[in-house]
Amino acid sequence: MTEKKLANSQLGSLEYDPAPESASIARLKPSYGLFIDGSFSDPSKHEQFVTLNPANEEVIATVAQASAGDVDAAVAAARHAYETVWSKTTGAERSKYLFRIARLIQERARELAVVETLDNGKPIRESRDVDIPLAAAHFFYYAGWADKLDHAGFGADPRPIGVAGQIIPWNFPLLMAAWKLAPALAAGNTCVLKPAETTPLSALILAEILQQAELPPGVVNIVTGNGTTGAALVDHPGVDKIAFTGSTDVGRLIQQRVASSQKRLTLELGGKGANIVFEDAPIDEMIEGIIDGIFFNQGHVCCAGSRLLVQESIADEVLRRLVRRVEQLRVGDPMDKNTDVGAINSAAQLARIQELTAFGEGEGATRYTSSCVLPENGYWFAPTIFADVSQSHRIAREEIFGPVLSVLTFRTPEEAVAKANNTNYGLACGVWSEKGSRTLWVAQRLRAGVIWANTYNRFDPTSPFGGVRESGFGREGGRHGLEAYLNV
Amino acid sequence: MSDSRLDVRKTYKLLINGAFPRSESGRSYEVTTASGEFLANVAQGSRKDLRDAVAAARAAQAKWWGSTAYNRGQVIYRLAEMAESRRAELAEHVALAEGLSAKKAQKSVSRAIDRMVWYAGWTDKIAQVFGGANPVAGPFFNFSLPTPSGVVAVIASQNSSLEGFVDEVLAPISAGNTVVVISSERRPTPSILLGEMTVTSDFPPGVLNIVSGITAELAPTLASHEDVDGIDLAGVVGDEANELSITAAASIKRVFRPNESDTATTTRRLRAFIETSTVWHTIGQ
Numbered sequence: 001m002t003e004k005k006l007a008n009s010q011l012g013s014l015e016y017d018p019a020p021e022s023a024s025i026a027r028l029k030p031s032y033g034l035f036i037d038g039s040f041s042d043p044s045k046h047e048q049f050v051t052l053n054p055a056n057e058e059v060i061a062t063v064a065q066a067s068a069g070d071v072d073a074a075v076a077a078a079r080h081a082y083e084t085v086w087s088k089t090t091g092a093e094r095s096k097y098l099f100r101i102a103r104l105i106q107e108r109a110r111e112l113a114v115v116e117t118l119d120n121g122k123p124i125r126e127s128r129d130v131d132i133p134l135a136a137a138h139f140f141y142y143a144g145w146a147d148k149l150d151h152a153g154f155g156a157d158p159r160p161i162g163v164a165g166q167i168i169p170w171n172f173p174l175l176m177a178a179w180k181l182a183p184a185l186a187a188g189n190t191c192v193l194k195p196a197e198t199t200p201l202s203a204l205i206l207a208e209i210l211q212q213a214e215l216p217p218g219v220v221n222i223v224t225g226n227g228t229t230g231a232a233l234v235d236h237p238g239v240d241k242i243a244f245t246g247s248t249d250v251g252r253l254i255q256q257r258v259a260s261s262q263k264r265l266t267l268e269l270g271g272k273g274a275n276i277v278f279e280d281a282p283i284d285e286m287i288e289g290i291i292d293g294i295f296f297n298q299g300h301v302c303c304a305g306s307r308l309l310v311q312e313s314i315a316d317e318v319l320r321r322l323v324r325r326v327e328q329l330r331v332g333d334p335m336d337k338n339t340d341v342g343a344i345n346s347a348a349q350l351a352r353i354q355e356l357t358a359f360g361e362g363e364g365a366t367r368y369t370s371s372c373v374l375p376e377n378g379y380w381f382a383p384t385i386f387a388d389v390s391q392s393h394r395i396a397r398e399e400i401f402g403p404v405l406s407v408l409t410f411r412t413p414e415e416a417v418a419k420a421n422n423t424n425y426g427l428a429c430g431v432w433s434e435k436g437s438r439t440l441w442v443a444q445r446l447r448a449g450v451i452w453a454n455t456y457n458r459f460d461p462t463s464p465f466g467g468v469r470e471s472g473f474g475r476e477g478g479r480h481g482l483e484a485y486l487n488v
Numbered sequence: 489m490s491d492s493r494l495d496v497r498k499t500y501k502l503l504i505n506g507a508f509p510r511s512e513s514g515r516s517y518e519v520t521t522a523s524g525e526f527l528a529n530v531a532q533g534s535r536k537d538l539r540d541a542v543a544a545a546r547a548a549q550a551k552w553w554g555s556t557a558y559n560r561g562q563v564i565y566r567l568a569e570m571a572e573s574r575r576a577e578l579a580e581h582v583a584l585a586e587g588l589s590a591k592k593a594q595k596s597v598s599r600a601i602d603r604m605v606w607y608a609g610w611t612d613k614i615a616q617v618f619g620g621a622n623p624v625a626g627p628f629f630n631f632s633l634p635t636p637s638g639v640v641a642v643i644a645s646q647n648s649s650l651e652g653f654v655d656e657v658l659a660p661i662s663a664g665n666t667v668v669v670i671s672s673e674r675r676p677t678p679s680i681l682l683g684e685m686t687v688t689s690d691f692p693p694g695v696l697n698i699v700s701g702i703t704a705e706l707a708p709t710l711a712s713h714e715d716v717d718g719i720d721l722a723g724v725v726g727d728e729a730n731e732l733s734i735t736a737a738a739s740i741k742r743v744f745r746p747n748e749s750d751t752a753t754t755t756r757r758l759r760a761f762i763e764t765s766t767v768w769h770t771i772g773q
Contacts, residue, residue, distance in 0.1 A: 137625070153617065155754075248740065255737035260730030267740065424739075436769075443767050445550075447638075453769040460624035464632050468763045469717065470740045475764050478622050480632065488756070 016330070019337040021124045026114040028201065031062040034070055034224065035207035037077035038217025044069045049226070051200055054121035055334050055343040055378040063200045066223035068232040071192070074221035075238040078163045078190040081218030086190050087160070089216075091147030098143030098185060100213040105136040105178075108209065112202055116174055117334045119201045121343030121379070122297050124335050134459055135178035138477075141461035142182035145482060149187065152479055154488035160188035161264055161487050162240035165233040167254075168203075169246045170196035170345050171300040171401075177203050179476045180243055181220060182461075187485035189241070192221045194233055198346045200224040231257075239263060243484060245302075247399075248425070248470050266474025266484045268302065268466050270399040271427030274420035275305030275456060276442060278413075279314045281432035285454065287321050290405070293430060293456035295329060295341055295383050299403040300349070302471075303428035305456050307389075307396060308407045309416050315409045319387055322405070323368045326383045331372040341403060344379040353381050353402035360386045360395040365406070391422055399425070413438060417445045426468035430456045449475070500530040500676065502537055502700065503683040505544035506693025512536050517702070519676060522587025530676050533699035535709045538668065541697035542713055545639045545666040548694025553636055553664040555692075557612035564611065564662060566689040568604035571682065575601065578650060578681055585649040585675035600651045607658040610758065614663055617755075618762060627771045636664035637742055637761040638717035641710035643703060643732070645722045649675035653682065656722050657696055659757040668697045668716070670707060672723065676700040704728065711735040718742035718761045 031048065033040040047065035052058065066074070086094075105112065109132045116127040149158050164184045168176035177193060184191050195203040207222050223229055227250075234242055234257050241264040244254050248269040258265050275293050277286055293305030310318050334342035344350040361367055365386040374380040381402055389396050389406040396406050410416040420429055428450040431439045443451045449467045452458060459465065464480035466472060474484045500519075501508040510516075513534035519527045552560070571578060575597050583593035618634040640660040645652030649672050657667050671679040683698040699706065703723060710716055711732040719736050721729045721743065729745060736743050744760040 252737055252740060255740060256734045259733035259737055259743070260727075269740065439769065440767075443765075446765075449763065449765060451765065451767045453767060455628065455768055455770050458624070458626065458628065458768055460622070460626070460630070462622040463624050463630050463768070464622070464764050464766050466764070468635075468637070468765075472740060473742055473763075478632065478766075479620065480764050483759075 016338050018333070020333065021114055021117070021335045021337060023114060023118060023335065025111055026118055027111060028061050028115065032064065032200070032204045032224070034064045034066050034074070035204065035222040036070070036074045037221065038211070040207070043067060049197070051119055051198065053118050053378075054345050055375070057377050060118055061201060063204070063224045066225040066229045071223055071229060071232040071236060074192045074223050075163060075165075075236050077218035077221050078192050079238055081216060082163055082190040085216045086219050087188060091149060091188075094185060094188065095143050095146035097213060097215055098139050098146060098182060101209060101215070102136045102139035102143060104209040104212055105132065105139065108205070109133070109136065112174060112205055115205055116202050117342070119199045120170065120173060121334050121345050123339040123342045125337055125339065126297060131172055131175045134461070135174045138175070138178040138461040139182045142186040145183075146186040149482070149486070152482050154483065154486055158486040158488050161485060162189060163238060164189045164191045164241045164243060164485065165194070165236065165239040166191055167194045167230045167233065167242070167244045167246065168196060170199040171297060171302070173199040174202035174206060176245055177206055183476070183481045184243075184485045185219065187482055189485050190219050192223060192233060192239070194223050194225065194230050197226045234258060241265070241485070243474070244268070251472055267472035268474070268476060269470065269472040271302045271304070271425045271467060271471050272307055272397065272399055272423045273303050273305045273428040273430070273448070274307045274309050275430035276416045276420055276432065277308065277310045277314070277318060278433040278435070278438065279311045280434045282434060282454070283317075283321070286432045287318070287325055289430065289432065289454070289456045290322060291325055291329070294405040295403050296457050298341055298344055298381070300345060300401055301457065303450060303457065305428075305430050306400060306404070306406060308405055309410050309419055310407060312409045312411050319385075319407060322385055326368065326370050326385060329370060329372070329383050331370065331380070331382060332375060341383055344381050344402065347379055349401065350379040350381060353400055353404065356395055356398060356400045357384060357404055360389070360393065360406070363393045363395070365389045365393060365395060391419060397423065413442055417442055421445075421447045424470040427471035428452065498528070500528050500680050500700065502531050502533055503680070503687070503696065503698040504537065504541045505697065506687055509537075511701070512540070519674065521584040527584060528677060530680070530700045533670075533701035533706060535706065537699050538706060538709045539713070541668040541699055542639060542710075542715055544694035545668050545697055546715055548692055549636070549638055549666040552666055552692055552695050557615070560662065560664070561608045561611040563690045564604060564658060565608035567686055567691070568601050568608060570685040570689050571597070571601045571604060574681070574685065578678060581678045581681055582650050585678055586647070596651055600654045603651065603654045604658060607662040610662045614758070614762065618759065619764070622766070624768070629769045629771055630766065632764050632766045634663070634762045635765045636660070637763055638665060639715060640665045640667050640761050641713070641716045641719040642667055642669040643707050643710070643719070643721050643723040644669050644671050644679060646672050646674065646703070650678040650682065652722060653679045655757060656720050660718070660720070660761040661695060663758060663762050665718075665761050666695045668699065668710060670703055670710065670723070671698055671700045673701070673703045707732055708735060711741070712738065714739050716741065718744065720744045720757070720760070722746050
């Protein structure tokens with residue numbers, strides 16, 4: 001008995017030694033140009049900007065700010081490659097290029113993981129185990145489609161659209177690049193990709209990989225820059241299709257800007273995912289699922305389970321266990337292999353999270369914040385849970401995009417569905433119950449593009465991802481993901 | 489019955505929630521035949537009528553989608569039966585509205601009825617053709633189900649008074665959506681006749697709502713309506729269509745604009761208002 005008490009107290013004060021990954025593995029260059037027509041070039045106006053490590057605010061590298069003229073050059077290169085090379089390349093050959101890219105990503109996986117964590121602030125465990133392997137898997141999956149498009153269910157001989165302009169966010173930089181490029185190339189399009197302003201580096205390593213794969217020049221062009229670069233791409237008359245992942249506000253602007261053009265559009269926007277927990281759910285798995293649903297990637301996940309809907313009968317116990325579990329999350333150096341929660345990606349995002357959480361307290365919710373010690377430099381936000389949240393609270397309605405969970409309760413399945421659907425968004429939801437018939441009953445009624453039952457935040461190249469309502473339209477992944485890049 | 493008998497003329501009214509109200513505005517407008525002769529005073533719907541229609545469509549949507557695909561197919565097939573039995577009347581109105589010969593109008597009605605049959609057969613195929621199982625790398629059963637966008641607004645084709653109308657409303661309805669349609673401004677009567685037939689075809693109230701009136705006045709209300717999920721802009725072109733597309737973007741609506749490549753057998757319009765809902769379920773003992 002005494003021994004057991006002793007063991008418990010030792011466990012309670014257990015200290016982890018640091019287990020840092022080496023930053024030198026990144027092999028980063030001090031500065032990067034634009035990747036246009038197969039090679040790196042200086043931006044026409046010679047403007048540069050720095051990209052920071054959000055965990056310590058140190059400069060990692062300098063990258064090029066693409067002007068409208070640079071975007072024009074990239075689109076011209078993509079058009080030329082489309083007309084002279086890529087549209088004449090057989091599906092079987094396109095397939096082999098994509099398989100090559102998948103393999104090269106696997107070969108350089110450790111380097112890419114370190115680059116991703118340095119640039120984004122996410123834990124190395126996540127970039128190593130999730131982002132990079134999934135990016136490779138995505139190329140591997142779509143590689144196999146390139147010579148089988150006749151069998152994809154869109155009629156015989158479906159044609160590509162042409163030049164695709166693709167704008168991606170900072171939360172999963174390389175993975176989002178893979179989600180955009182792999183289906184576009186498999187379908188026979190050429191691409192101009194605009195990485196996020198705060199996380200351009202892994203896409204530039206990918207450019208090196210495309211060179212190593214000997215992908216024909218101009219088939220993929222990568223232009224780094226801020227919102228003006230993205231706007232130039234959206235407005236460019238030589239672009240046939242825009243694919244955007246990001247906030248609903250920007251998505252709305254893009255839809256308006258392309259509304260009077262012939263451009264095709266797919267949007268993957270924000271969310272306010274409901275994670276619905278019934279009293280019969282397996283509680284240990286469910287607690288881990290809730291934690292993973294909101295604190296994975298610092299909550300910088302459009303499909304995050306940011307609203308927990310818990311059945312009243314178990315609400316107290318679930319909240320008690322969640323608060324205890326949040327205390328155990330290891331927050332800090334993203335390069336440490338033991339870290340669970342890394343840095344917030346930027347000062348602007350941190351300010352947004354702080355603003356909304358202040359409203360949470362102001363509107364009367366009860367706040368539980370991890371007592372973890374945050375590093376002095378860098379952008380950090382301690383994992384936080386709000387209880388006693390009502391549907392009208394801003395923290396229950398607006399996407400926080402940070403490590404903040406809002407807890408609401410319900411009594412009946414009908415009420416759970418009504419509350420889950422009480423949002424303009426419709427990206428993802430979770431359902432936790434041991435009763436399969438009830439899970440399917442709820443799933444049928446949820447207005448969401450992805451529903452996870454007894455799990456959360458799972459991604460796979462074969463599984464279509466995307467939203468309904470103001471979470472956007474179009475799917476990425478799976479057979480459905482091809483439709484966004486075919487003229488069908 | 490002598491030829492000199494004074495005929496009993498019909499009042500052409502709106503179809504909202506299975507009932508036939510005059511416009512709440514009390515307005516009507518004069519509709520002529522293609523050759524310019526007086527045809528009817530048709531109810532001129534208002535923005536309020538449209539909002540009522542959207543509310544009816546929203547209320548009906550869950551029930552329509554909640555009925556079985558087999559049942560939805562039977563309801564649409566029943567509409568084809570009704571149209572077949574009243575094809576003479578439909579052909580007469582198509583001829584008057586579009587200025588076609590009797591023979592051409594009859595052919596147009598035949599094609600329209602055949603399209604109804606085509607859509608009747610789609611309801612229980614959509615899940616199989618556009619959905620499927622996804623072989624994810626993990627212990628999950630993962631499947632993608634096509635689901636309706638919800639409430640779909642249709643600005644009906646101005647020219648094709650019946651054939652176009654049938655495609656525009658039945659594509660979303662067969663996929664489980666409910667529809668609010670602004671009928672052809674100058675050629676509304678064939679669509680109004682078809683609307684009357686839906687009420688005797690077991691269409692649940694609110695699944696198809698038809699508002700006749702002035703397109704330019706009415707269309708912005710549907711394009712901006714927050715509870716409309718998608719919009720088919722068949723009946724508008726050029727700047728007007730662009731403006732409506734921009735308005736629709738405010739609530740991220742699905743916008744369908746027909747193009748030349750759309751033929752009788754393409755599924756583009758059918759797919760326009762289908763969402764893909766993907767469910768992951770754990771596999772374990």
